[in-house]
Amino acid sequence: MITDQDALRSFAALAQETRLALYRRLVEAGPAGLSAGALAEALDVPAPTLSFHLAQLRGAGLITQQRSSRSLIYAVDVARMNDVIAFLSDRCCGGQPELCLPTPKSAPHARPRRKAV
Amino acid sequence: MITDQDALRSFAALAQETRLALYRRLVEAGPAGLSAGALAEALDVPAPTLSFHLAQLRGAGLITQQRSSRSLIYAVDVARMNDVIAFLSDRCCGGQPELCLPTPKSAPHARPRRKAV
DNA sequence: TTCATATTTCCAAATATATGGAAATATAAG
DNA sequence: CTTATATTTCCATATATTTGGAAATATGAA
DSSP states (O other): OOOHHHHHHHHHHHSSHHHHHHHHHHHHHGGGOEEHHHHHHHHTOOHHHHHHHHHHHHHTTSEEEEEETTEEEEEEOHHHHHHHHHHHHSSGGGGOGGGGSSOGGGTTTOOOOOOOO | OOOHHHHHHHHHHHSSHHHHHHHHHHHHHGGGOEEHHHHHHHHTOOHHHHHHHHHHHHHTTSEEEEEETTEEEEEEOHHHHHHHHHHHHSSGGGGOGGGGSSOGGGTTTOOOOOOOO
């Protein structure tokens, strides 16, 4: 589960060019994550600016932080992203989800869904 | 498909309390949508403020607008939301999606996913 | 210790977003 | 044509976010 405020913070966190790029870079990196330094180099962002944006993503619960010697390693929190997606998907069409399908005829041959992120 | 800018605009659109409430109210309403007036009353928002927020959601492509006599009817664009979700889900773990699953053991009994929104 | 590296916190200036009253536009009814 | 309803656009003010240099903190190496 996820509160309205959590969802709001998550969208706010992703609603910024640098942060969205950071998040996607971390999705790409997978569970191993990347250090702040590696991210700074990858995206060419000054350290204080990077730190600010990572803090936003972390405050939204979208990424985790872990120290490894002098480096801080960031990685996506997949479960949280799935919660955010569920937040948007739930309670559709006043409890009649079938109304939410793009078009009636597309339902029969709908492609199988993959686990998000 | 969806561009980075499109995704960014979508998150920005949802990253605001009133707009998120509007969007969710429209998800609930389903394909029939709701008029600006109905939304103004439901959320108790002054007309100009409402109009501003609806324009943001529309600019992001998340909702559609259609005139019906004197009223303007707004409804969610389900296809766009699915695109936004796909944007976040794609290219995970450097091309090894299995690494992105929350935990290895949770994969076998993963629940079936429902079409988003 | 002392020094170097990695990253954060502090803070002030620049930029962007949200709010709502008053006026404008669109549509329909009498 | 006049009036009423529905909604938007205009615009000034208020509020929030982003930026990056300088200084502070944390860790490890010599």
